[in-house]
Amino acid sequence: MVKFREYKQINYPEVGKEIRAFWENNNIFSKTITERSGEPSFTFFEGPPSANGTPGIHHVMARAVKDIFCRYKTQKGFQVKRKGGWDTHGLPVELQVEKELGITKDYIGKKISIADYNKKCKEAVMKFKGKWDELTRQIGYWVDLENPYMTFDAHYMESVWHLLKKLHEKNLLYKGYTVQPFSPAAGTGLSSHELNQPGTYQNIKDTSVVAQFKVKPTQQSAFLFDQEEEDVRILAWTTTPWTLPSNCALAVGDKIHYVKISTFNPYTYQPVSVILARELINKYFTEKANQIVLSDYQAGDKLIPWKLLNSFTGKDLLEIRYEQLMPYVTNDKLNEKGFRVISGDFVSTEDGTGVVHTASVFGADDFRISQQNNVPAVMVLDDQGLEVPLVDRKGCFVKEVTDFAGKYVREEYYPESVRQDPNFKPTDVLIAIKLKEENLAFKVEKYEHSYPHCWRTDKPILYYPLDSWFIKTTALKDRLVALNNTINWKPKSTGAGRFGNWLENLVDWNLSRSRYWGTPLPIWVTVDKSEKKCIGSIAELRTEVDQAVAAGLMSESLPENFDLHRPFVDDVILVSPKGQPMHREPDLIDVWFDSGAMPYAQWHYPFENQDLFNSNYPADFIAEGVDQTRGWFFTLHAISCLLFDTVAFKNVIANGLVLDKNGNKMSKRLGNAVNPFDVIEQYGPDATRWYMISNANPWDNLKFDANGILDVQRKFFGTLSNTYSFFALYANLDAFNFKNKAIAATEKTESDLWIISRLNSIVREVDQYYDDYEPTKAARAIQSFTVNDLSNWYVRLNRKRFWIGDYNQNKEVAYQTLYTCLHTIAQLMAPVAPFYAEKLFLDLNSVTKLSSDDSVHLAHFPVINEEAIDTELEARMRLAQLASSLVHSLRKKQKIKVRQPLRKILIPVLNEDEKNRLKKVEELIINETNVKTIDYLDDDAGILIKKIKPNFRTLGVKFGAQLKAITPKINSLIQTDIAQFENDGFFNIEIEGEMIELLLTDVEISSQDIPGWLVASMDGLTVALDINLSDGLKKEGLSRDIVNRIQNLRKDQNLEVQDKIDILYSTHDKLIKEAMEVHQQSIQQETQTKTILFNADLPNGISLDIDGAEIIIQLNLISYEK
RNA sequence: GGGCCUGUAGCUCAGGUGGUUAGAGCGCUACACUGAUAAUGUAGAGGUCCGUGGUUCGAGUCCACGCAGGCCCA
Secondary structure, three states: OOOOOOOOOOOHHHHHHHHHHHHHHHOHHHHHHHOOOOOOEOOEOOOOOOOOOOOOHHHHHHHHHHHHHHHHHHHOOOEOOOEEEEOOOOHHHHHHHHHHHOOOHHHEOOOEOHHHHHHHHHHHHOOOHHHHHHHHHHOOOOOEEEEEEEOOOHHHHHHHHHHHHHHHHOOOEEEEEEEEEEEOOOOEEOOHHHHOOOOOEEEEEEEEEEEEEEEOOOOOOHHHOOOOOOOEEEEEEEOOHHHHHHOOEEEEOOOOEEEEEEEEOOOOOOEEEEEEEHHHHHHHOOHHHHOOOHHHOOOOOOOOOOEEEEEEEHHHHOOOEEOOOOOOOOOHHHHHHOOEEEEOOOOOOOOOOOEEEEOOOOOHHHHHHHHHOOOOOOOEEOOOOOEEOOEOOOOEEOOOOHHHOOOEOOHHHOOHHHHHOOOOOOHHHHHHHHHHHOOOEEEEEEEEEEEEEOOOOOOEOEEEEEEEEEEOHHHHHHHHHHHHOOOEEEOHHHHHHHHHHHHHOOOOEEOEEOOOOOOEOOEEEEOOOOOEEEOOOHHHHHHHHHHHHHOOOOOOOOOOOOOOOOOHHHHOOEEOOOOOEEEEOOOEEOHHHHHHOHHHHOOOOOOOOHHHHHHOOOEEEEEEEHHHHHHHHHHHHHHHHHHHOOOOEEEEEEEOOEEOOOOOEOOOOOOOOOOHHHHHHHHOHHHHHHHHHHHOOOOOOEEOOHHHHHHHHHHHHHHHHHHHHHHHHHHHHOOOOOOOOOOOHHHOOHHHHHHHHHHHHHHHHHHHHHHOOOHHHHHHHHHHHHHHHHHHHHHHHHHHHHHOOOOOHHHHHHHHHHHHHHHHHHHHHOOOOHHHHHHHHHHHHHHHOOOOOOOOOOOOOOOOOHHHOOHHHHHHHHHHHHHHHHHHHHHHHHOOOOOOOEEEEEEEOOOHHHHHHHHHOHHHHHHHHOEEEEEEEOHHHOOOEEEEEEOHHHHHHHHHHHHHHHHHHHHOOOHHHHHHHHHHOEEEEEEOOEEEEEEHHHEEEEEEEOOOOEEEEEOOEEEEEEOOOOHHHHHHHHHHHHHHHHHHHHHHOOOOOOOOEEEEEEEOOHHHHHHHHHOHHHHHHHOOEEEEEEOOOOOOOEEEEEOOEEEEEEEEEOOOOO
């Protein structure tokens, strides 16, 4: 006879290990996929982590979320393929290798070959793969770890090349420039990482200029002109005067307040009206000077008078045109679209004038807002006819800037000897002098600030336009936005706000990276840049190389297993259609393109697996951290939209962060990082997952506190396993195995029907929540059902059914009902707590074999039995719970223990419906509260005291402002008023001399009190309790006390539940003796006693105290009889 | 500086479409229960719903401006 497994206590980490072994030994994960062959597929994309660091606790969270929906969809009958993946390229890997080798980027290609360097990178990137895989298995995240995609794999890279070629064919790949840190002295660009090296930022003194930009009178600027001939100028500040010839726009802050001030130029003494931020007035003008009348001013006066004329916001200034400040280079395009005021989100009023001079090619902000506002750059054509900026790569002005041609823009670039010359003047100073003379400068001064320097040469860097390859994402911006609107984002705001706004302000995707370890850009160009080729596959490259061999440019064909990485691909020279040699563009592509390409590259699409790809694209679901919004979420979306005109994913959860328990970010440096392995080892995977999911929505930040896991263990898992243990204990005693068919509903008790109704309601609810990607709500609903409905109500009410008497149908119904609930809970909780759910499922099935599935994760999601849902019954039961709770509270107040039976409860009812409802749950209330009868008090007698209160919802609509007067009137109605109101169905009251009519729907009437009774009420239900005790009731109460004492004795003597006993007793208390005699039968039944005999002399008996009276009991175990 | 999120009891969190007495669990205190027992029940204490204005008969909820924390971007 197989029995249900019984446990003394549950060791949750052990459950994790045991079930993991079960899964691995029985290939359950792969069965969940193979057994769903032919079913519709639900597609999930795994966002690839980088395995060059160890996993953190937040990965447990992220992976739990992914896992939940994959398991759920499998339950719902879908086939859910899940390929693991690794992000292997990129800067972090390079940096780690450089740290390990103790080298800098300068060494690469010199002291270490690129080949060796990349070999190191390849080794380093998978350093912690073992740890990742182990954690993945420990937390039960089911994903194919055996055949993951790797972004450095040749097949993967080939697919990436294919995508790039498709982009090229669609004319979405182009070469342009971005503004990046550049060191003219070293002749090289600097990465943001190099800029973050210590010592890079140094304080230097620069010549700063506040320049005057003359406003053109137009319709937009009309409000700035008080007189026709007024000289209105916008003041803009710069610490890099050498960029002023390249000025193309002025940036203001939309919300910043600006003013127009009438004054005189301090260098030319000419009258002028200047515009600057209101907050910065006293930086340029003194209060004292404001006292002076403008017309009193004489050229050369020290104090320059000023007068505030006008005030407005940045928004008002937008699109105003001004005259070019230093017109060395200009053209029609510039005159048409340049030299206007635009909005800059970075503009502040901390320094300068609140207006920022913008030279699009010499500042990162400048470049961005110029692009966004369609402002052209100030450029000239070089010898080859290519557009170049006004400063060359050595840091000198080009010849077109006639006054300063050939001069270094920063004095630090001059040799020391030149700078020592007493007559030497830096270019910035020369520019400042010129501006002063031409009435173009308002203020010139030295300004000390922190500025980045090149770590190689120790000279200041420039922000400079450098060549880059771009994907023209802006060309399909509208489509990107439109498709995004079809994606179901969790939470919504991340999709509409964070991601949506990002798409609205999209700039082209800069693909180029000047690095070593990554996917090389597959573009070859001729030296004169007139011809180019984009290669889309290895085969294509092979063909091209053969042609190059034929042309004598290459010595041999491409070898088998050619590595597409640098440096090998750099050595490939192709031949152009015109017979010119072609060299590869040296850049690598952005690693984000790698990961965004995973839907295609993971299957080596289109070279292999076209069917697999077609049936698994786009993804139904992905989930990653919210920090991926502009990372993976974007690259997936962009590639998919640009090349396939579809979304890459239909549903997405953007997780929040996992913080420490105080809400601080976890970091290894602060020592507050939580090691996930320790947590799993200590608390087990299920409680950890359940805690993370049930505590807060995944998209909210989680304050991780291990105490929370303990709570979850105690509250949810403890209660659930207790309930199972309770079931197993008695089911084993009665040899219950669910072999008889399910008993009909007509044979069930009210509470059986109720819990099954609740169960079905909860199945529906949980299904809905999972389907809506609301794991937190699902987990909370399951927990609430388990703890509140099943354990605290159903089991509590039905305890006796399980352990009293012989096996009968009533008992069997109870077993079946409880079994069904536990079994269903196992299925519902399986996505969130896969291990324990499995254990519960297996333990239950081991005896009954009701389910043919080997695993809860192979079973289908519970089917809702709509007929079992009885909302009326659920409402009744709430009423019973409420009534019981009220009686308990009355007992409590009177200090009458529950064991003492009471005669009667009186419940006032307002109508027949309410009475019938209560009658149906009468038994339950009686049992739960230990009273003999319930009487119902109709209102006919008129003795109920009623309470009336306004129904603001209806009154508010009808009377609005009069409510303030009506409310106290209603509250002050007396009993006879209420009775009349109820009788007539309406009631008139006088408000400010006006009669108004109230209807019954305008108020809520409830019974409040019964004169002369002990009452309690809540939510409209009132109960009254009769606390008079008859002798009979007292004896019955005593008999229960006696049972209690005997049970304690049994426990003290370590008797098993099923052991039978005989009892001898003696007492001098008359009432106790009578109680023993009157209730002998029930005492015997409850305590498994065969015979009870009175015996005055019990030397070995145990003396017990019952409310001050003594009883001596001797208890003998009857040897077990077959 | 911009976008987005969060702010409700000591802690973790609920609070469609505005409705007057703001809830739950944990923790705390007291009592009860004692064959689910490392469980359970009942009651109590605990709140300027981040602040300030506004809309409204009525605001935790709607609007505006702030403050604090966080993420991303600059």
